[in-house]
Amino acid sequence: MNKGDLVNNIAENAGITKVQATEALNATLNAIANGLKGGDKITLVGFGTFSVSERAARTGRNPSTGKEIKIEAKKVVRFKPGKELDGNVN
Numbered sequence: 001m002n003k004g005d006l007v008n009n010i011a012e013n014a015g016i017t018k019v020q021a022t023e024a025l026n027a028t029l030n031a032i033a034n035g036l037k038g039g040d041k042i043t044l045v046g047f048g049t050f051s052v053s054e055r056a057a058r059t060g061r062n063p064s065t066g067k068e069i070k071i072e073a074k075k076v077v078r079f080k081p082g083k084e085l086d087g088n089v090n
Contacts (some may be wrong), residue, residue, distance in 0.1 A: 036077060046084035053078050
């Protein structure tokens with residue numbers, strides 16, 4: 001499912017237009033992204049939790065040359081599914 005399919009699904013289930021569904025989805029995604037940028041943890045009960053983790057700098061290896069390279073530290077987004085979502089998938 002891509003974003004267009006998701007918009008169609010939201011519009012159909014909520015009884016709104018595709019334009020309204022697109023605006024609602026974009027607003028939701030922006031709110032989640034802005035919350036994570038600000039260091040917040042986003043919890044949607046039953047669905048899951050989005051959080052940001054720090055990944056430490058480390059030494060890696062270039063697979064084609066075998067040469068060691070330095071990989072910089074960075075922040076990564078994590079998602080832990082909630083029980084309800086996990087149950088629906090399984």
